[in-house]
Amino acid sequence: MKLFMGFWALWFIVMMAFGGIGAFFFIKEKLNLDPFETVNRFLIYWLVFDLLFRYALQKMPVINIKPLLTLPFKKKKIVSFAFGKTIFSFFNIVHVFFFIPFSIVLIQNGHSVFNVVLWNIGLTALVYCNNFLNIILNKKDNLIFLIGGIITTLGGLQYLEYFDATAYTAPFFIGLYDVSFWTIIPVVVLLLLIFISFRSFVNDLYLDAGLASKVKSIKTENLEWLDRFGKLSTFLKNDIKLIKRNKRARSTVLVSVLFLFYGLLFFPGWVDSYEGPVWQIFAAIFVTGGFLLSFGQFVPSWDSSYYPLMMSQNIKYKEYLSSKWLLMVIATLISTVLASGYLFFGWEVYLAIIVGAIYNIGVNSHIVLWAGAYVKTPIDLTSNKKAFGDKQAFNAKTLMLSLPKMALPMILYAIGHYSYDPYAGYALVAITGIAGFAFKDVVFNKIERIYKTEKYKTIAAYKQTK
Amino acid sequence: MIGIHNLTKTYKGSTVLNIEHLEIQKGDSLGLVGNNGAGKTTLFSAILDLIQPTTGYINNNGIKVNESEEWKSITSAFIDETFLIGYLTAEEYFYFIGELRGQNKADVDAVLSQFEDFFHDEILGQKKYLRDLSKGNQKKAGIVAALIGNPEVIILDEPFANLDPTTQIRLKKIIKELSADPDVTVLVSSHDLMHVTEVCDRIVVLDKGEVVKDLLTSEETLNELEAHFS
DSSP states (O other), rough: OHHHHHHHHHHHHHHHHHHHHHHHHHIISSSSSSHHHHHHHHHHHHHHHHHHHHHHHHHGGGGHHHHHHHHHHOHHHHHHHHEEEEEEETHHHHHHHHHHHHHHHHHHHHHOOOHHHHHHHHHHHHHHHHHHHHHHHHTSSSHHHHHHHHHHHHHHHHHHOOOOTTHHHHHHHHHHSSSSGGGHHHHHHHHHHHHHHHHHHTTSSSSSTSOOOOOOOOOOOOOGGGGGGGGGGGHHHHHHHHHOOOOHHHHHHHHHHHHHGGGGGGGTSSGGGGGGHHHHHHHHHHHHHHHHHHHHHHTGGGGGHHEEEHHHHHOOOHHHHHHHHHHHHHHHHHHHHHGGGGGGGGHHHHHHHHHHHHIIIIIIHHHHHHHHHOOOOOTTTTOOTSOOGGGGGGGGHHHHHHHHHHHHHHHHHHHHHTOHHHHHHHHHHHHHHHHHHHHHHHHHHHHHHHHTTTTHHHHHHSOOOO | EEEEEEEEEEEEEEEEEEEEEEEEEEOOOOEEEOTTTTHHHHHHHEEEEEEEEEEEEEEEEEETTTTSGGGGGGGGEEOOOOGGOOTTHHHHHHHHHHHTTTTTHHHHHHHHHHHHHHHHHHHHHOSGGGGGGGGGHHHHHHHHTTTTOOOOOOEETTTTTTTTHHHHHHHHHHHHHHHHHHTTTEEEEEEEEEHHHHHSSEEEETTTTEEEEEEOOOTTTTHHHHHHHO
């Protein structure tokens, strides 16, 4: 796991470094804009996304404090120690790998060394502002959604050219470069934030205050309207609660929303290398299948924390599976309706999306569950930390099964597209999707057998502490 | 009711369970005692077909547990917190178990109403998920869930641990009532010799995976057990 995370971190760093160098030339030569000015314009979004990412992924330093409380340390020292650890967090360091290469290119292209250094100090201070802002925000629920909402709106307005927020923020970032004493502003803000978060942490260093895990008052839900699904309703009710009440499961909904926008990379034709017609199907699979892919691959791992209970009850595997399947189908249908926004790019784009949805429901839903049956890593529902990049999604069997998920529809489409016309391609994919329904029982039987033969191994694997 | 035949379980060369033959009659209430690592939980897990024996087999009501699942509808258990669904409230959990065991809401409510004393107002209507309850209260919920749906075999691993004294006494009463029912077979493990001798008519002592004593409970049993363990 460590190795895997390390790999991702390294990959990210390399990408950032290339991005730093590449951004300069890309903006200058492709877009014919001033790179420095353009980067400054978008810095506000950079910082806000950084904050959102931190909120979702960065672990709070409180976690390991409890055992320190009774040891002979001053409280201030404990907090300094915890804060100190966050300073070297990946989330802070990673920015350096973009801005240092970018700055070097800037200097080579005639920007003053002194001012570039000032600019960098200012940005570093802002990045650390985010670090401490996140520490403060993490204690408050929902505030982050407000920020996210405002930014999405501003971004949308800017895209539609109604109102450009960056016109107001860019001068500030440029000011960090131009006006030497402006760098003091973010540094002062940073010191202020450190002070505020430090004080609130020291005061809250009690088991029943800052260190208490938040327990919200909740209501029992019957979800009786689901009873119409007959025998499936028992599991369906549980699965909906699973998704509603667990951070880790909720993130699959987030992923599916993000994937809804994934098509923007493909359909408008902004990215050259994705313009091939075959990529449209690829995108359509993702746009409608975000939930299906992210939720389905971890069936039955979602139930890992109480798997022995499930295994000692008289459960019909088919009903258990069907409930998960139904959930994925419903989510795919909802995504398809939401994706109607793509009609903006022409009805053919939406046709591709509908075809993708049919294939997802008819074929991918089964394959995803099938691949999931081989996954034996327990999921800690209450924590989000492994939401991106669990290693077990990469064992050989699941990898093999991921081929038909993506490659097959692309191949089918290509056959139709190049031998006849695009519509033949769509028809071929859609027909395969519909044909997939016929195999539902076969696949479910197969999965049931896997569950049964791997039962003891699965129980033992789920017992391993996370 | 439950027959254990030539059962062994070996992990990486060390044998943790080795029971040549153990027969538990219908209506029995069997107390399983032994030090840590004696194999109590392993035996229960094997009876529930949660682990695969290295050799031998277990019959439950004439059915080999690893060959058919017919025994599941008459058997229920609470082993540890992996039998709880942490993100449900106690009510939701009881109804879920009830539905799995073919009981409607009214049936479950009827069962729950018998345990108002035992719950001591700490389980129902709590506005909390099970994972946010204290260990003792989680245990109460798990034990009662194991009694939903008229099971004929009830397996409870360490039911007395983590319970407060009042609840322990109430639990003893519940288990005694269950063992008085000739149709219900109860299997209980415990570290507390006094409790098991009080509620069970038969005590089996496990040591390093083997049955070293098999006693019908009498006046002297407690003394004999204390002598054995000291």
